[in-house]
Amino acid sequence: MEEASGMVVDGGVRGGALTTDERTAIAAAVNVVLYRCEVERTEGKMKAAARARRKVTALPSSGEGLDLGAVSDAVLHVCYAMGSGAFPRATSRWWVKRRTGGTWEDLRQCDDATDEYFRDKLRMSPHVICKIAETLSPYPQRRVTFYRVPLRPDHIVAYALYRWASGETYDSGTCSLDIGRASAITAVRDVTVALLAAYPDKISWPTSLQKAVVLRAFADKGFPTCHGCIDCTHIYVDKPANANGEDYCDRKRRFSVQAQVVVDMNLCVLDVFMGYPGNEHDMRMLHLSNLWERAESGQLFTGPHVMLPFAVRTNGYLLGDNGYPLSEWIVVPYGDLAQHPAEARFDNKHKMARGAVERAFGRLKGMWRLFLRTHNLKCNMDTLPQQFIVVCILHNILIDADIPFDDNHLWEVGPDGVRRRVDLGMHAPLRPVCMESSTCDALILRDALAERMGAQ
Known part of the structure; x- marks a missing residue:
């Protein structure tokens, strides 16, 4: 060792200095030798104890019953096997919790x-x-x-x-x-x-083949060239830590995040926009979304025009509630207290057709109850929009796979023991949006649809 390590022997230096890796290898080899000696010494002691135990068991025993010597011998053999590593460990590390099924x-x-x-x-x-x-x-x-x-x-x-x-x-x-x-x-x-x-295209505007099915479903309800229904829902969350709580406090004085969704008559999600605080108005959500830009630029509805009464031509629109302004591509009900029979008939058909969005929210939140929680949901606000988009993708996958929905998911028993329908987070508008901003073409479009329903 002295010669290998370059130490002074008989007044001179012999050999070269060892590197760090060589010293580590030598130390490891010495530890292995010492460990082996200790193991052999332990095995020798255990074998000697086993021989002594055999001598005891070989002696004639008086009385009947359990042979304690044989039991002790078996225990020694088990201990020897465990000490020599014959039995594997239950877990790789004792501080790691084992996974169960x-x-x-x-x-x-x-x-x-x-x-x-x-x-x-x-x-x-x-x-x-x-x-x-x-x-x-x-x-x-x-x-x-x-x-x-x-x-x-x-x-x-x-x-x-x-x-x-x-x-x-x-x-x-x-x-x-x-x-x-x-x-x-x-x-x-x-x-x-x-x-x-x-699934990047699972939530998208329908293709040419799918569009024909969507348009026919709405036409059967009395709304030709209608592409879908639009509405917003609230996702109740915990108070954001790094944001103004008043911004997320909705009309019911609960913290929430809004999600704007467009669905077809088959309840499939065509467009989703989420992430803004719960106190935002539905109209504000629409202006912030990409849907508004696409519709105003003429990229949303690209099909052929259909002729309606009063020489009105349209190639597409959505059905919305009175929280949206009447426009050339969003048709809302009349909503007056004293209505003409034609207006009342239009509002009833509008309500029946637009019920698709409420049924879609019921199926979506009933299936994925994390977003149905009536108490505040503790989650990462940065990933919540992506998770909601993902469950909308799963929602469409289940519809395509014909997975049925159990309506019992829409009912729950409250703390008072009363069974009631769950809160889907859909807030009805307090008052209709002012129609002063509505164009003449938008008003004529609604009247033309009402006239067409009366003619049928």
Whole structure:
């Protein structure tokens, strides 16, 4: 060692100085030798104890009953096997909590795991879940650490779907999800990004083939060339930490974020815009959205024109409530107290057709109850809009897959024990928007539609 390390021997320097890696290797080798000697010494003691125990058991025993010597010998053998590493550890590290099967194991295809059980937990059938998980499998990142085995992509998808469907927060949902808070947050974030990347066109204006179906459905209700219904809903949230609380306090004095959605008669989401505080007016949300710019520039409705009574020509419009101004592409009801029979008939048909947006909100929030919570939702305000867009994508996927909706999701039992319908966050306008800004063409369009209904 002295010669190898370059130490002074007999007044001279012999050998070259060792590097740090060489010293580490020598130290490791010495530790291995010492450890091996200690193991052999321990094994020798245990073997000697085992031989002594055999001698005791070989002696004739008086009395009947349990042979304590044999039991002690078996215990020694088990201890020896455990000490030599014959039995594997239950966990890689004692401070790492073991994962149990929990919800995911219950969702495996077993004899008692029916389609109804899947729909109750994840809102979709096993076939649809597998299809989504297969589509998203390239996107979720599998992070390998020294403490846990990474979650599989299908597990990540299942955990995110369960959070959105159950409405549980990260704190209250840890036991049900059978993963930690950090893993749950990571799963929701990964699935959100993956769904936005895998289904970029799932929320879009209908194509030529789809548009024919949409237009026919509204025409059967008395509204030719109608492309959809528009309205806003409130997502109740906790008071934002870094923002003025009054901006997020809506008419009901609750903190919320507004979401503007356009749906067709089949309840599919065609356009969604979200993220602004709950005290914003519906008209203000419309002006801030990309929908307003596209409609005003003529990019939203590009189909052929249809001739209506009074020589009115139109190629597309939306149905809205009195919270929106009457325009050439948004048709609102008359809403007068003393109405002409033609106006009353128009308002009734308008209400029936525009009920599609209320049914869409009921299905959307009833399926994904995280956004139906009547008490404040603690969430990241930066990721909330993306998560709501993602559940709108899932909403359209389930409609395309013909997944039925249970109307019982729209009812809940309150603290007083009374069963009532859930609050969908749709606030009726206090008063109609002033019609002074409405153009003459917008007024004539509504009158022409009312006249057409009377003629039919």
